[in-house]
Structures are given as C-alpha cells and as structure tokens.
Amino acid sequence: MMDILQILLSESFWAASLRIATPLIFGVLGALLCEKSGVLNLGIEGIFAAGAMCGWMAVWLGAGLWGGVLVAALAGAFFGLIHGILTVPLGLSQHVSGLGVTLFATSLSYFTYRTALPTVTSPPRIEPFRALDIPILSDIPFLGPVVFQQTAMTMLALAMVLLVWYVLNRTALGVALQAVGDNPDSVDAQGLSVYGLRIGAVMAGSALMALGGAFLTMSAFDAFFFGMVNGRGWICIALVIFASWKPGKALLGALLFGAFDALQVRLQTEVGAMVPGQVFLMAPYVLSIFALVVAARRAEYPRALLTPWFKGQR
Amino acid sequence: MIRIEPRNAPGRLMTLGVPVLSAVIALALAAIPLALAGADLTVAYGEMVKGVFGSVFAFSEMLTRATPLMFTGLAAALAFRAKLWNIGAEGQLYLGAMAAVAIGAGAVDIPGIFLIPLIIVLGAAAGAAGMAVPALLKTRFGADEVVTTLLLNFIILIFVQMMLEGALQDPMGLGWPQSAPILDQGMLPQLMPRMRMHSGLILALVLAGVAQFMLARSVWGFRLRAVGENAAAARHAGIGVNRSLFGVAILSGGLAGLAGVSEVAGLKGYLTADLSPGFGYTGIVVAMLAGLSPVGVVISALFIASVFVGADSMSRAMGVSSYLADLVVAMSLLCVLVGGFVARYRITRSKPAVAAA
Numbered sequence: 001m002m003d004i005l006q007i008l009l010s011e012s013f014w015a016a017s018l019r020i021a022t023p024l025i026f027g028v029l030g031a032l033l034c035e036k037s038g039v040l041n042l043g044i045e046g047i048f049a050a051g052a053m054c055g056w057m058a059v060w061l062g063a064g065l066w067g068g069v070l071v072a073a074l075a076g077a078f079f080g081l082i083h084g085i086l087t088v089p090l091g092l093s094q095h096v097s098g099l100g101v102t103l104f105a106t107s108l109s110y111f112t113y114r115t116a117l118p119t120v121t122s123p124p125r126i127e128p129f130r131a132l133d134i135p136i137l138s139d140i141p142f143l144g145p146v147v148f149q150q151t152a153m154t155m156l157a158l159a160m161v162l163l164v165w166y167v168l169n170r171t172a173l174g175v176a177l178q179a180v181g182d183n184p185d186s187v188d189a190q191g192l193s194v195y196g197l198r199i200g201a202v203m204a205g206s207a208l209m210a211l212g213g214a215f216l217t218m219s220a221f222d223a224f225f226f227g228m229v230n231g232r233g234w235i236c237i238a239l240v241i242f243a244s245w246k247p248g249k250a251l252l253g254a255l256l257f258g259a260f261d262a263l264q265v266r267l268q269t270e271v272g273a274m275v276p277g278q279v280f281l282m283a284p285y286v287l288s289i290f291a292l293v294v295a296a297r298r299a300e301y302p303r304a305l306l307t308p309w310f311k312g313q314r
Numbered sequence: 315m316i317r318i319e320p321r322n323a324p325g326r327l328m329t330l331g332v333p334v335l336s337a338v339i340a341l342a343l344a345a346i347p348l349a350l351a352g353a354d355l356t357v358a359y360g361e362m363v364k365g366v367f368g369s370v371f372a373f374s375e376m377l378t379r380a381t382p383l384m385f386t387g388l389a390a391a392l393a394f395r396a397k398l399w400n401i402g403a404e405g406q407l408y409l410g411a412m413a414a415v416a417i418g419a420g421a422v423d424i425p426g427i428f429l430i431p432l433i434i435v436l437g438a439a440a441g442a443a444g445m446a447v448p449a450l451l452k453t454r455f456g457a458d459e460v461v462t463t464l465l466l467n468f469i470i471l472i473f474v475q476m477m478l479e480g481a482l483q484d485p486m487g488l489g490w491p492q493s494a495p496i497l498d499q500g501m502l503p504q505l506m507p508r509m510r511m512h513s514g515l516i517l518a519l520v521l522a523g524v525a526q527f528m529l530a531r532s533v534w535g536f537r538l539r540a541v542g543e544n545a546a547a548a549r550h551a552g553i554g555v556n557r558s559l560f561g562v563a564i565l566s567g568g569l570a571g572l573a574g575v576s577e578v579a580g581l582k583g584y585l586t587a588d589l590s591p592g593f594g595y596t597g598i599v600v601a602m603l604a605g606l607s608p609v610g611v612v613i614s615a616l617f618i619a620s621v622f623v624g625a626d627s628m629s630r631a632m633g634v635s636s637y638l639a640d641l642v643v644a645m646s647l648l649c650v651l652v653g654g655f656v657a658r659y660r661i662t663r664s665k666p667a668v669a670a671a
Contacts, residue, residue, distance in 0.1 A: 104645065111641050278479075
C-alpha cells in the first residue's frame, strides 16, 4: 500500500499520466466537437493512424516538426470532409460511414507507408519533439515538472482544451454549433447553414483527432508502426460519453485514464510475477467499458446526434 | 435549380446495380494508388485476375478466403438489420476459435461424428456469449454497443494471447504461443483433394440460405426488420424490442463464432493470435455491399475474397504492397454507401419558382 501511495505522490507518475493522456485529450476533444454538432465520427481510429503516418512522413521528408503537425491536421480535416459529406448533406448512416473512413484512412496510410518505404526492416526514425524547459514555470514545485516539462504537443493539447471550451461556451459560433447538434431546425430558421456548421465541426474535430495520432509518431515515439493506434480512437469515443460532452471533463477523463495506465505499468513491475502481463494490457479497455457503463445512464446526448437533417424537410 | 428528392422505392435494377457498380468503381479507383506505386496497370490487373481465375487451385483459394467472410458478413447483416451495431465480430470469431481448440484439441477423444458437431455448437455458443455481454450492457445500462463491441475486440485478442501462453498452449509446441492441434477426426472434411477448401464453406452457404428464408418469411424475421426500421413503432405494436435485440445479438455472435471454428477446424488446425487478418471488420463491408441480404452476403464475400486473393498474388508478382486489397475493400464500402444514396434519391431539375413553392 505504501508503495502505491508513494507512486501516486511522485512527480514522475503524474508527468507520465499527462504524457499518456495527451493523444487521448486530442482525440476526445475532436470526437466531442463532431458529436456536439450532431455527427458521430467513428473514423477516429483511422484518422489517428493517418495523422500518425502523415505527420511522421512530412517530418521525415524534411518539413520540420511543426510542418508535420500542420500536415497531420490537414490530413485529418480531409478525412473529416469525406465523413462530413457522406453523413451531413447525404445523410448516410454515421456508423457505417465512420467505419468506412476508418478502414479507408488506415489502409491508405499503411499502403502509402509501404509504398514509400518498401524494403525497410526497422522503421526509420525522426528527431521528435523534445521536452520543454519553460523558464520560471518549470520551477514551480510539483506542477512545474508535471506540466511544464512536457513536449510542445502536450502544451498544444492543453491549449486546445481551453480553446474548445472557449469557442463552445463564449462565442456565437459555439452557440450555433451546440444548437445544430440539439435542434438543427432552429439554426436553419436563423438563416445559418446547418450543413456548413456540421461539416466544419467534423473537419475541425477530425483535424484534432489527427493531432492525437501525430503525437504518437512525433512526440511519444519517433517512428511509425503498423497497428500503433491500438484502439486509442475507440477509447476516446467512450471517454466523450464519460465526459458528458464537456471539454473540462474530457481533460479530466483523459487524465484519469492516463493515470490508471501509468499506475498499471508501475504495478506490473511490482506484482508482475504473480499475474500474467496480459491482464495489465487488457485493463485500459476494460476501464473504458466500465466508464461507459457508469456514464451511460446519466449521459445527456446531443439531442440530434445520429439524426440527419435535410434542408426544406421537417 | 437542382433538387434532390426521395424516390418511392428503389427499383430492382438499382438494388442489384448499385453494389455491382460500387465494386467496379472501387476496383477502378485502385488504379490511382497502383499508378502512384509505379505499377503497369494492365499487368497489375491481369495478375489480379490470374490470381483468382488462373487455376483451379487459385479459385479454390478464393473460396477458402470467402468462407470466414460469409460467416462474419452474415453476422453483421443480421445485426445491422435490427440496427444492432455489432462491430465485435473479430472478437467473437476468436472466442469461437478458442472454444473449438479447447474442446477439439484432445480434451475429449470421441469419434468425429460427435466431435465435429460438438466443436461447431460450442464455437457458436462462445461467439454468442461474446455478443450477449454488450447486448446486455445495452439493454440494461444503455451502454452504446458500438463502443463496447469495439473495445471487447481488443480485450478478447489479448485474452487469446494470454491463453496461448497459458492454459491453451501446446505442450509440444516448443514454447510458441499456439494451441495444440485439433484432433484429426475433429477437422471439418476437405472438399477436394490437395486443396485447402473445406466444408466450412458448405455450412456457410446453408446458413445463408436459412437466414435468407427466416428473414423474409418467418415471424421472427418480420419482428427483426420491424425493430430495425422503427423501434418505437415496433414497441408500440407489442414487439418485445429488447428481446428481439438480444435474440439477434446471440445469432450474430454465434455466426461470428462459427467463422473462428471454420478457420481453426477447417483450415489452420490450431489457434494462433494472428488467426484472423480482420475478417470481423471486413464482414461489415461484406454485409453492406450485400445490402444486408444473406444471399447477397455470399456473393459479396466472393467478391471481397477475390480482391484479397487477387491483390495478394499481384503484390507477390509486382512488389506492390498488399495493403492495396484493404484499400479496395474500404473504397467499395464508401462507394456502396454513396450508391445507396443515389438509389434512394434522384436529382431533378426544376425551375426556381417551383423549387421555392
């Protein structure tokens, strides 16, 4: 017990939690934006893969790290546009279209990677984002090492939480965006474009998801691997429900998740001999299902989620 | 002005034409990545055709590949008909395969005439149990089955790895993470000498026929369609929606479990953690291409299997990544979605005055 307490109080533990949570923060925020506008985006898993591959490849080709971030975001927005067109003006099944986008984005990324690098045995590496050392802020006890000595992408993720919260709650655009996910008719009656708002939200959300993928290849690791997304996208979809579509709670959910994951890695070294390692590998997915079951009853879904809207048809 | 208006009902030509056209368009679109990869297009497509129709063996390989896709395609088609989004066929497949080796690899030594049915029933039951959990979480707690089934896929695959290093590991396997082989008499009979094709295919075809009949002609099928088309109306009409959903969940999971049985007891003989290259997910594409019709599943499984086998052989011959096959499969799903829209709506030209009225 003392050991666990010691782990939970250590700076390195919380720094690791935030690091593990970073791709999830991007992903949950992205899914949240899409769903707030009324569109479920199951393309997330594939968009993660596309962001990871495109961002990495851009850097590998010499675009620079921030160039890679931009390329990843654009790639995400592109797949978001496909999902947006299929589900918003065409009103097709959001479930099936999303899965289609996941299959398409994943296979396109894998094919491109293999075509560009047909024979490599060990994946080529890039110089990833380095941990920052922000003067003054880094010296704050506890908070400094945990928050301000992360990489720039983690800073970006935290900034995005603020930005998404601000846009949703403090701007006219945010009000319109929430309304289009609750009652598209009212938005249309005000002369705003339901299609434009929804497609825009899906593209912006998908760009955020792609940044989650880009974090994997440009910050957490320094190379691209097949299957490296490993269900993180689906976990984000569960966490959005857990967070009741609120950016602050999304951050909290991702952090709790990261903390749990960091804890199980540390516990594994303590009790690893007694329990098969796979039990620990399963834990994040089990936890996600658990979070979903707990949150499902009281979840207040955006009222028009999954419901297509057609102009001039009530 | 251009207006989009719904059709009354898509004609027969549309229902058949859209999937076929989507498949053709997806195959044609593959020319873009092929050209970018620097392949000669005529040679590449030629190799793909040869890879499927070039010999009896090639064709039998395609049928072998189509077999699990028929099971997972049926699993998705039935569930999706009831708007139950079972995306967990991949995991249920592994549960079925695990049950098959648990009972078939020496746990009981009985004649094949008993052992084979036992393997089939237990495999289906394991798959069904795998889908019963998310169905219960949905009907009891309102937990979205899309997310739970997707996450369960990962949990089950890790569980398989754990069992293959534990209880199910082959003691004679020199420490490899694989199960002991299924007893000879427990293997599904081969259909032709020197071919890998096995009677799992026959089982899949029979089940597709049964499913087609049940869906179109039985009260159960009517209930299922009613729940899928309008759950509120179905509830109002006195149909037990949750019961219907649970029933179709069991069937869907069972069918996915049979895909695992068929792969392990028909083809591989033993279980490894890479038994399925995503048959569960591909089954969703198969079902959508089939317009969720069980007989259609058979045809679209043959098409998707041809894409995989053809692209594999093309990839070996020309050095183009075999991920091309996954790309074609994904594009056919997107094409058939758009095609479904075109079939349900028509674009008409009308004067602005009429449009405004």
